[in-house]
Amino acid sequence: MTTNWKPIIRMGLLAGIITLYMAVVGMLESFSEREVIRDFVTLGQIMLVFASITAGYLATRRLSDAQNPLRLLVSGAIVGLMSSLPLLVLVLLASQLELRDILVNVTRDLIRILTFDQESLLTGGLMLLLVFTAAGTVGALIRSISPRLRQSLIFGVAWVLGIGILSELVQQILQQVFDRDALRVVFIRDALKPEAALAIFVIAAVLDYLWLSQGKVLRSRLTPTAPGPQRNLRYGGFALLALLLLVLPWLVGTATSDVLTSVGLYILMGLGLNIAVGLAGLLDLGYVTNFAVGAYVMGVLTSTGPLGIDAKTGLAIFNFWLVLPVSLIVAMFTGLILAVPVLRMRGDYLAIATLGFGEIIRLLAISDWLKPVIGGAQGILFIPKPEFLGVRLLPQAEIFPLILNDPQQIYYVILAACLFAIFVSTRLNNSRTGRQWMAIREDEDVAAAMGINTAKAKLLAFTLSAATGGLAGGIFASKLGTIFPNSFSLLVSVNVLSLIIIGGMGSIPGIVIGAFVLIGLPEILREFDQFRLLLYGALLIVMMLARPEGLWPSAIHRREMHQTEDDSKPIAEPPRDATVVVAGD
Amino acid sequence: MKRILPLLLILSLFAIATGVQGAQMECTDEIGCVEIAPDDPIVIGYMLTLSGGTSFLGEDSLGGIEIAVSDRDSMLLDHDIELIGEDSLCSAEGGQTAAQKLAANDQLLGVVGTNCSSSATAALPIISTAGMVMISPSNTAPSLTNDDTASGGVWQPGYYRTAHNDLFQGAIAAEFAFNELGLTKLATIHDGSPYAEGLQAVMADTFTELGGEVVFQGAINVGDTDMSAILTEVAAAGPEVIYFPVFEPEGDFIAAQTADTPGLEDAVLMGADGLLSDSFPEATGEAAVGMYLSGPSVTGDEYTAFLDKWAEEIGGVPPSGYHAHAYDATNILLDAIESVAEVGEDGTIVVGRQALRDALTATADYAGLTGSLTCNATGDCATGEALAIFQITEAELEGNWPPPVVWSPGQDM
Amino acid sequence: MRLVLNQRTIDEFSWVDFIIGVLRVVIIALIIIGSWNTLASGRFTADQWISLVISGLAQGSIYALIALGYTLVYGILLMINFAHGEVFMSGAFTAVFLAEAFDRSGFLNGSPLLAVPLLILFAALVSMSVAILLERIAYRPLRNAPRLVPLITAIGASFFLQYTFRGLYGSGFKSYPTVDALRGSFTVGSVTIPISQMVVFAAALVLMLGLYWLVERTKLGKAMRAVSENKEVSALMGIDIDRIIVFTFAIGGALAGAAGVINGLYRPQGVNFFMGFVPGIKAFTAAVLGGIGNIPGAMLGGLFLGVIEAIGPNLVLAGLGIPGANQLKDVIAFTMLVLVLIFRPQGILGERLAEKKA
Incomplete structure (x- = not known):
């Protein structure tokens, strides 16, 4: 049996190019000082050989059952050898040309790392070659276990x-x-x-x-197999989950609680946008509009600074709890007003029109024109934290009434809002309205022909979606204490849309997971400093390639995905479900 | 789970208790101390905008911080200096998250940051409550060092800055334009950032007070490249001086396109420290010659030496105009730590948090890269002589930097 | 059936029609009042208006070149290539180094007629490679996935490309060297027109005509049109779908790269990793404005957007007495977009697409 060398060589080169990439964008050098195991391994060293080892492992996939350990090792070695070539070229070029004038991260330190501190280019290059060959071989060795x-x-x-x-x-x-x-x-x-x-x-x-x-x-x-104990187990699970949600901020500390509150706000927005995009198929790229409206209503009505209603009229009657429903209602009305002109636009035309609304809101917030009302570039300061009148939540908080000024406490406000939104979403999902939306999502014309008042249903979707956004905005403003227009950029809309798709369209658990991945992950990636968003982008791609249906798709969605991917698989439903159109027209 | 919770509580209480008992040296500081064991590093943090469209600001400041640390060979009082950092973006929510993360580290003494005033207003309460100090290289909003909440001040103990307060820089710009240059008609352009909007407002107010006339106040957006519309509007108002305290690249576009706008050929251009960067004249070309920039008085051999270090350690030239502020901020922080630290026999260091604040507030006549720094009670350190007006000449187009100083507030008018 | 359906829809939509009608009248009235005030006040001379329109056309032709990339891809795959702004950036950012080298060696100003096309070609090649890689890695595996899934990979790719180029070339601002031949201006009547604006406009026009020829007159173009009509049938006709899609991305990328250099020669400053974001959004808007999927539509949309941005704030907002009018130019642009879409929900030239999907 002869070995097909072509894929092996290709795999090796691919690994080399990945390592080369990490070298030239500066990752290798930045992390060469970052120790993972003290005095033993640095992150830079791991990055240097990781691709080669993985390639060695993957390239020998087809050989693993062949009873020929020698061929396995030789293949691994060749993969490693090949993966060193791109870096060798870099080292060679860097010794001849002043590459740093263009590629800012090809520094002398980087070359020193790549040549393992060898003085001469020859020995350094040889070292590089040997190390990578060894790495490839190690990859192949792993295969033999x-x-x-x-x-x-x-x-x-x-x-x-x-x-x-x-x-x-x-x-x-x-x-x-x-x-x-x-x-x-x-x-x-x-x-x-x-x-x-x-x-x-x-x-x-x-x-x-x-x-x-x-x-x-x-x-x-x-x-347990018996239904009784099984039900008990389910309830037990729920109770455990509830308890976990309650104590979570105290288990993870303030900083992580703060991340949890951001995640919570995005869950809330995701639930809201899901009504428009996931259920009714209305692609809204301007969700930030509702968020901004909610936040600014909260800011203007509760701020104790010169822009607040208090300073302007002397009406010191507004507090967080009173204004939160106002935020929600105003956002709802804005949503309604903005929904009317776009009612007949479909798919991507709707997307760009709503994107336009999002930008318009941000620009109005920043503008000199509205500066006397909402602060313009200088934003609104002195937005008070929610107060919890007359209730001592925790023994540590000695102030009375308790001011929820710490992320561990704001968490509960957001948790309550999320639970409420989840409740509403679930009810909507299974209601007559929910089914109307889904019908519109699948085919608007057919839905209209079936007697659904599409205009009404779409407006309802827009307004409910906007209300949730307004709720999130109100909490956001109070949590932050200050709001500036640059918090309401297109990126918010994009993030919210991404999280519901990553989670799995139309699925509520999916939104929760999507928010954790999309908002929580960049926080975890903080370890990677300036490469945070680079890795984030790469992860978005990889995640979607690996699971196009999302991390936790809804049952219908999953079925649809599998139908399009593989028609030969037996399907539970009769083929009328086979018309697969998700969102847009 | 129910059993675990009390257990956890007891455990954590125990942990706190042992933590307090474990201190070998007595701490008399009113808001607490940081104790650094002999082998532990002295931890300082940074909180800068490291991603997004403003990341050039963050990289600029980070370079200044790193050079300040490496100037001391990363050592202070025989301890390593450990630099930990967070990306605070240029937004309030970024500042809050970053501050929560940094404040969770009880070994942290102080933070250099943030880059944007919006991040600072959200970050400051957290940093201040944690007893830490925060020195900003580039927040210029007046409210940050104003302790009078009735007039919109958000200052809290522990906040300092080596950047120029808008109130100061904007007023100096107005005085220079009106008194020195004898110009009477002003047009201002900002980019919607609190920095530019604040500066132009102060400039316009002072200019009016001095007796000048503000003929136009307008704004562009970050990301705009075509300035012809606003410049036509400016030209219609007929100003003698155009003040645009924005950043690169919008400042480059405005300056370059002024030259092509009929009616603005003779207008004097003025900018602020946001444009005081090597790449500005090179990118803008001929149109920048003669333009005035206010900024830190970075002159002399020390600054040249700093730029050399930059080229060697970081590469290229600083991408914006706040690296020197960041360098000074780091140095006054490290100096203050050094001056208040009590060193035990075994090398243990105890730093009182209030003492550190007092030491920083007491900073006087510190000869920094940005000029002489003297901090006041609410944390403004860059007052007095640490500001100058530069004028860009032909030499800067060829790579000379910094440009010559033509005026500084200490000078007679 | 069709008739009945329409009748129903009309009944239900009547009050919506009413509100939309009111909205139309209000917006148009505001535009007219604003313009009238401005024109009556005589703040700007006729020459100033003309030069604003011309600079708007120059800016708009750059939007149009980028918009073509969106529209080409949309026409075939029905997906929004969100990372297209980054494709533009990759070419512009990479070519700046070559431009600097040309400038240092004196080649750029010595023989600009050779140097500039070389620069454009180089940037086009870089952007083309990025676009092809993007298609291969991030989009092709998802061709059968729901339409929003590639949108997310596109967003991911957008981040990835931005920060890759920041890693490669740093976060500072670069600028294109000035070409002496493009300096100065000539005068028509009493209006002075900068040469650079004319060159930008001309270059963009040449590229767009070239594209039009390619799509309408060549065999490849025919295949592209066939694929955009119906993928399955074109495959049966012996067209290699993958190849056509790659070509589409390549052409879109090349145009974006060319736009990068043309933009650089016109507005030399501000070259950095983030420079693709705003033009990307603008071009996307332009593509939709013109009718997404439609090539002349993208050109028209781009030019329209450029002109609106240039004259809109000064004409309308300033006339309504709104301070800081130019800050709100995107508000004008997006309001016009919504207005156009109210009148024509398929964009200015979007019939073909609407028919196809009906």
């Missing part, structure tokens, strides 16, 4: 790397429970101690191995 053991080992390594790379976040969360001296057993600053890393590796790998071998038995023993 028995699958079960392999998975456990990879699992262990993933845990060590995960904790090591996200050490700052992990430490911050652990700090809620342990004090700094306790954390020092495991961490030195940002890095894991070598012995701790080894311990994590062993524990994770052993646990995984045990789970793989014993898990099935365990699971079957734990899953």
Whole structure:
């Protein structure tokens, strides 16, 4: 049996190009100082060889069952060798030309990293070649381990790397429970101690191995088959989830709670936009309009500064709780007014018109024209935090009435709003109106022919969607304490739209997951500083390529996706569902 | 789960208790101390805009901070200096998130940041409550160092800045234009950022007070490239001086296109420190020659040496005009830490948080890159002589930097 | 059936029609009042208006070139290539280094007639490669997915490209060297027109005519049109769909890259990784304004948008007594967009598409 070398060479070159990419955009150098395991491995070193090892592993996929260890190793070595070529070219070019004039990150330090501190180009290049060849071979070696053991080992390594790379976040969360001296057993600053890393590796790998071998038995023993206990288990699960939601901010600390509140606001907006996009198929790219209206209503009515209604009229009657419904209602009306002119536009025309509304709102907010009312570029300051009259929520908060000024407390306001919105969404989803929307989403003309008043249904979708956005905006303004026009950019609309698609269109759990991934992830990626949005963009692409139907698609949606992808699969529903049009026309 | 919760509570209480007991040196500071064990680093933070369209500001400041740290070989009082940072974007929500993240680190002494006043107003309450200090290289909004809430001040203890207050820079610009240049008709353009809007407002007010006439006040948007519409409007108003305290690249576009606008050939152009950057004259070309810029008085050999360090350590030239402010901010922070730190026998350091604030407030006549810095009670450090008016000449088009100083407020008028 | 359906729709929509009608009247009345006030006050001379229109046309022709990329891709795949602004940026940002080198060696000002087309070609090649890679990696695997899914990968790609180029070339601002031949202006009657504006307009026109010829007169163009009509049938006719789609992306990318250099020669400053964002949105708007999927529509939409931006604020808003009028030029632009879409929900020239989808 001859080996087909072409894919192997291609895989190697691809890995090399990926590593080259990380080198020239500056990732390798930036992270060469960042230790993952103290005095042992830096993030830069991991990045340097990761692609080659992975390529070595992947390229030998087809060879794994062949009983020929030598060929396996040779293939791996060739992959590694190939992956070093692009970097060798870079090193060579950098020695001849002043590449830094154009590529700012091709510095002498980078070349030093790539040539492993060797003085001469020749030995440095050779080192590079050898290291990469070795990396490719290691990848192939991993392939030769028995699958079960392999998975456990990879699992262990993933845990060590995960904790090591996200050490700052992990430490911050652990700090809620342990004090700094306790954390020092495991961490030195940002890095894991070598012995701790080894311990994590062993524990994770052993646990995984045990789970793989014993898990099935365990699971079957734990899953009750009788309906009674099964129901109890479900209720137990719900109770546990509820408890978790209640104590979550205290488990993760202030900083992460703050992230949770942002995620919560986006969940709220996602639920709102889902009514328009997910249910009624109205592609709205200007969702920020509603958010901004809600926020500015809250700002103008409650601010204690010179722009507030208080300073202007002496009417000091407004507080957060009173204005929140006002925010919602005003946003609802704005939504209604803006919905009328776009009622007949479809698909992408609707998208661009709503995008226009979003931009118009931002520009009006920033404008000198409306500056006397809403502050223009200088924004609205002194927006008070919500007060919780007469209720002591927690013993720590000694102020009476309690001012919810800390993200751990604002969290509950947002949690309540989210639960309310989820409740409403679920009811709508299963209602007559919900079915009307879905009919419009599938085909507007047919829906009209079936006797659905499409104008009314669409307006209702727009206004309900806007109301939720206004609610989120009101909370946002109060949480922040100050609002500036640049908080209401197109990016908000884009993020909200992305999260409902990433989560899985039309699915409520999907929105929650989408918000966590889309808003939470960049916060976790903060570790990567200026490469945060680069990785974020890459992740968006990868995620959509891997799961085009979203992370948690609704049942109907999933079925549709699988039909289009693979017609040969048996489908539960009769073929009338086969008309697949999702959103837009 | 129900059992775990009290357990967690007890554990955390225990942790807090042991944490307090563990202190070897006594802390007498009213708002707490930071204790740094012998092998631990001194942690300072930065909070800058590192992504999005304003990231050039963040990279500019970050370079200044890094050079200040590396000037000390990353060491202070025989401890490493550890720099941790957050991307605060140029928005209020970014500032809040970044501040929460940084404030969660109880080892952190102070933060250099933010770049944008909007981030600062949201970040400041959190940083201040955490007992930390925050020194901004580029927030210029007057409200930030105004402690009178009735007139819109948002200052809180712990806030300092080496950037120029708009009230100061805008007024100086007006005095220069009216008194020195003898110009009487002013047009202003801002870009919708609080910085530019604030500066032009102060400039216009002062100019009117001095007896001049404001003939036009307008605005463009960030991202605009074609300025012909607004410049036609400006030309119709017939100003003698056009003040546009914006950033690159909008400032480049305005300056370059003024030359092509009939009626504005003779108008004097003025900008502020947002445009005081090496790349501005080079990008704008001939049209920039003769333009006045107000900004930190970065002159002399020290600044040249700084630029050399920049070229070597970071590469190229600073992308904006606040690197020197950031360099100074970092230095006064590190100096203040050094002056208030109590060093134990084993190398343990204790820094009182209030003491650190007092030391920063007491900063006087500090000879920084941006001129002489003296902090006042509400954190404005760049007052007095730390400002100058530059004029761009032909030499700057060829790569000379900084341009010659033509006037500074200390000078007789 | 069709008739009955229409009758029903009309009945239900009558009050909507009423509100829309009122809205139309209000907007148009505001425009007329504003314009009348401005013109009556005589703040600007006729020459100033003419030069504003001309600079609007120059700016608009750049929008049009970028808009063509949106429209071509939309015509075939019915997807919004959100990352197209970044394709524009990639060419403009990369070519700036070549332009600097040309300038240093004296080639740029020595023989601009050779140097400028070379620059355009280079930028077009870079942008084309980026566009092709984009299609291959981020869009092709999702060709059968719901329409909003590629929109998300496009947004991801937009971030990815922005920050990749920032990593490559840094976050500072670069600028194109000035070409002496493009300086100065000539006078027609009493109006002075900068040469650079005329050149931009001419260059864009040449490229657009070239594209029109390609689509309408060549075999490739015929295939492109066939694919945009019906993919399955064209595949049966022996057209390689993948190849045509790649070509479409390549042409759109090349035009965007060319627009990058043309823009750079016209407005040399402000070249950095973020420069594609605003033109991207504007061009997208222009494409929809003209009727997305329609090539002459994109050209018309771009020019229309450019002119509206140039004269709208001074003409309408200033006349209504709104301060800081130019700050609100996008408000005018988007209001006009909504107005146009109210009258013609398929954009100015969007019939073909509407028929196809009806």
